[in-house]
Amino acid sequence: MINILLADDHPYLRRGLSQILTDEFPGAVIGEASNVPELLEQAQKHRWDVVVLDLTMPGRGGLEGLHELKRLLPHLPVLVLSVHPEDQFAVRVLRAGGAGYLTKESAPQELVQAIKVISRGGKYITPKAAELLASHLHQHGDHDQPLHSSLSDREDQVFRLIAGGSTITEIADQLSLSIKTVSTYRTRILEKLNLKTNADLARYAVQHHLVE
Structure with missing residues (x-):
């Protein structure tokens, strides 16, 4: 038997994921959380084999939730399932201690396979994520590394929201x-990216394919 905690703010998505997982893992215990506080409460209240975490949730985002979860329960494996392409968040997730990163466009079979790998103590890294991680490690400390790579996770989150309007x-x-506090983050972001206005931030984000 496997115990899986689903953290996503969309109830229909949680229901769909739960159905996929109960079909594949008969007898599995599937828990649900709709935000980060619920995630942290559920994670500490019961024993879970895997957490499936969405990045985009109201209030404290999934990336912040991942950091807090790894602080409280460092050995609990977390698979991030996100609408965002791998080139936007996969490296940050893996650096934060995530055990894998999949987009919500992935086939159900890949989700099942990822959970099987992660629940056994492994990491599920797609070829694309592996390429991004290798590139990041190669560029670490390199002058060619993009300026936005120096942003903290919270700064990156605020940056994308500002750039999105x-x-x-x-x-x-x-x-x-x-x-x-948000204004302070904005000031730091502008300084790190050598920019002056919100329009500059939006233009930078588009040029680097950081917003859709």
């Missing part, structure tokens, strides 16, 4: 931060 107030509400 969200206002400081909207970002503060979404991330449960103060407007002053």
Whole structure:
């Protein structure tokens, strides 16, 4: 028997994933969480073999949740299942201690295979993610490394929201931060990227394929 915790804010997606997993793993215990606080509570309340985590959730995002989860339960394997392409987040997830990264466009069979590998203590890294990770390691400390690679996970999150057109107030509400804190992040981001305005941030993000 395997115990799997699904963390995603979309109930229909959780229901679909739960059906796929119960079909593949008869007798499996499937838990659900719709946000990061629920994820952390459930993770500490019961014993889980694998957590399947979405990155884009309201309030504290999945990446922040991953960091906190690994701090509390460092040996709990986490598979990130995200709408974002691998070139946007796979390296950050793996560096944060994630055991694998899949996009939501992946076939159900690949999700099942990833969970099997991860539940046995392995890591599930697609060829694309492996290529990105190798490139990151090769470029570490290299002057050719893109400026946005120096952003912290929270700075990267705020950067993408600003570049996507969200206002400081909207970002503060979404991330449960103060407007002053978000403004501070914006200032740091502009400094690290050598930019001056939100329009510059949006242009940079488009040029580097960081927003859709």
